[in-house]
Amino acid sequence: MSLSLSAERPERPDDADDGVWLECIECGETFAPFDDVRYTCDECDGLLEVRYADLPTFDDFEGRGVWRYADALPFESGVSIQEGATPLYEVPRLEDEIGIEALRIKHEGMNPTGSFKDRGMTVGVRVATELGVGRLACASTGNTSAALAAYGSRGGMQTLVLLPAGKVAAGKIAQASLHGARILEVDGNFDACLDIVQELAGQGEAYLLNSLNPFRLEGQKTIGLEILEGFLADYDTVPDRIVLPVGNAGNTSALYKAFRELVQAGALDEADVPKLTGVQAEGAAPMVEAIENGADEVRRWEDVETRATAIRIGNPVNAPKALPGIRETGGTAVAVSDAEITAAQRDIAGEGIGVEPASAASVAGLRKLRAEGVVDDDERVACLTTGHLLKDPDAAAAAGSEPDPVPAETDGVLEQLAE
Numbered sequence: 001m002s003l004s005l006s007a008e009r010p011e012r013p014d015d016a017d018d019g020v021w022l023e024c025i026e027c028g029e030t031f032a033p034f035d036d037v038r039y040t041c042d043e044c045d046g047l048l049e050v051r052y053a054d055l056p057t058f059d060d061f062e063g064r065g066v067w068r069y070a071d072a073l074p075f076e077s078g079v080s081i082q083e084g085a086t087p088l089y090e091v092p093r094l095e096d097e098i099g100i101e102a103l104r105i106k107h108e109g110m111n112p113t114g115s116f117k118d119r120g121m122t123v124g125v126r127v128a129t130e131l132g133v134g135r136l137a138c139a140s141t142g143n144t145s146a147a148l149a150a151y152g153s154r155g156g157m158q159t160l161v162l163l164p165a166g167k168v169a170a171g172k173i174a175q176a177s178l179h180g181a182r183i184l185e186v187d188g189n190f191d192a193c194l195d196i197v198q199e200l201a202g203q204g205e206a207y208l209l210n211s212l213n214p215f216r217l218e219g220q221k222t223i224g225l226e227i228l229e230g231f232l233a234d235y236d237t238v239p240d241r242i243v244l245p246v247g248n249a250g251n252t253s254a255l256y257k258a259f260r261e262l263v264q265a266g267a268l269d270e271a272d273v274p275k276l277t278g279v280q281a282e283g284a285a286p287m288v289e290a291i292e293n294g295a296d297e298v299r300r301w302e303d304v305e306t307r308a309t310a311i312r313i314g315n316p317v318n319a320p321k322a323l324p325g326i327r328e329t330g331g332t333a334v335a336v337s338d339a340e341i342t343a344a345q346r347d348i349a350g351e352g353i354g355v356e357p358a359s360a361a362s363v364a365g366l367r368k369l370r371a372e373g374v375v376d377d378d379e380r381v382a383c384l385t386t387g388h389l390l391k392d393p394d395a396a397a398a399a400g401s402e403p404d405p406v407p408a409e410t411d412g413v414l415e416q417l418a419e
């Protein structure tokens with residue numbers, strides 16, 4: 001099997017349901033999409049992708065938000081809180097300072113729960129209702145848990161989240177808690193949490209809604225579709241490159257799939273596909289290691305650390321989809337330090353846009369690649385910022401400055417301002 005950009009349009013198998021089926025990216029085995037709960041291939045345990053008999057072009061999209069792209073999704077509608085349609089901000093100062101033709105920030109922090117995960121959940125929770133499952137579950141560095149809790153409660157379902165103890169930002173735990181999730185703090189990192197949730201799901205205890213679930217990634221494809229439509233509207237061309245933070249590598253896989261489908265539909269030339277460029281924190285950079293070494297597989301990092309807790313991930317489960325995504329589009333991957341991430345977070349805030357640390361990794365990575373000459377000055381680039389600043393108030397406060405105490409009198413305030 002090949003996740004190549006030039007792959008033929010998929011052939012509809014007998015077990016396709018309404019023109020939709022699941023296909024293993026390793027052995028090509030196909031499955032009816034909703035007859036059973038499955039996350040990976042029954043035959044070889046490979047990752048699954050959703051396939052469609054009919055693929056849409058840009059002309060087929062109508063409406064606003066994730067469900068504008070219903071023709072590229074398994075359903076016409078989902079369990080929705082009006083996700084998607086996020087801003088594609090101009091950032092003129094950053095564009096000048098980094099020194100490229102055009103820079104836009106696609107701010108996924110403007111989704112209902114403050115991260116891109118909402119796009120995946122609106123589809124994933126709809127699938128859960130279709131399958132008639134009871135409890136939904138995820139492992140999480142925080143954002144997935146917030147989105148699962150919100151969309152699960154919207155869909156009237158129980159939710160269970162496993163979090164790495166002491167490593168999840170305050171805003172995210174507050175969201176999961178208020179939306180009614182059962183929260184378990186695990187004495188281990190995110191990857192250990194995901195191992196456990198996979199086992200629970202395998203035992204039928206819960207329906208897994210991490211990005212290993214192929215339907216989650218269908219919703220996340222819409223990030224790529226929105227970026228392309230935004231650039232076509234403003235520049236009459238798609239971006240040369242999309243730079244994004246990488247953790248479990250779901251977005252990298254989803255955007256690549258969106259672009260492959262457009263190529264197969266004849267709506268996008270293979271040569272125009274944006275270069276997918278992944279950014280990881282230095283302390284959690286297994287994808288970068290694999291890209292730099294030309295490896296076919298990603299080595300699991302047991303010990304990971306970064307202040308950007310959302311991407312504190314050592315075993316990106318979507319690597320078999322994301323590695324071809326980066327390579328086939330001519331992209332690359334780069335690691336940045338926590339100091340570089342914090343500097344980028346401040347600079348993005350200087351444009352009026354508040355993002356959490358993991359999100360700022362995209363701009364930090366672009367800055368580094370431009371300085372190294374990997375990114376050219378004539379490129380038009382979109383940086384993905386994945387989560388809102390208020391997700392991690394402690395990191396924001398640490399990156400900003402301390403308030404100055406003053407007495408409750410005007411003279412005291414003026415004295416302080418004169419200092």
Ligand SMILES: Cc1ncc(COP(=O)(O)O)c(C=O)c1O
Binds near residue numbers: 249
């Ligand atoms: C804010 C934020 N940015 C980036 C990522 C990484 O995204 P992905 O897992 O799709 O690579 C995550 C979670 O994984 C996240 O929560």
Ligand SMILES: N[C@@H](CCOP(=O)(O)O)C(=O)O
Binds near residue numbers: 139142
């Ligand atoms: N950053 C993620 C990690 C889990 O990623 P997922 O996309 O596989 O659910 C989070 O917010 O938990």
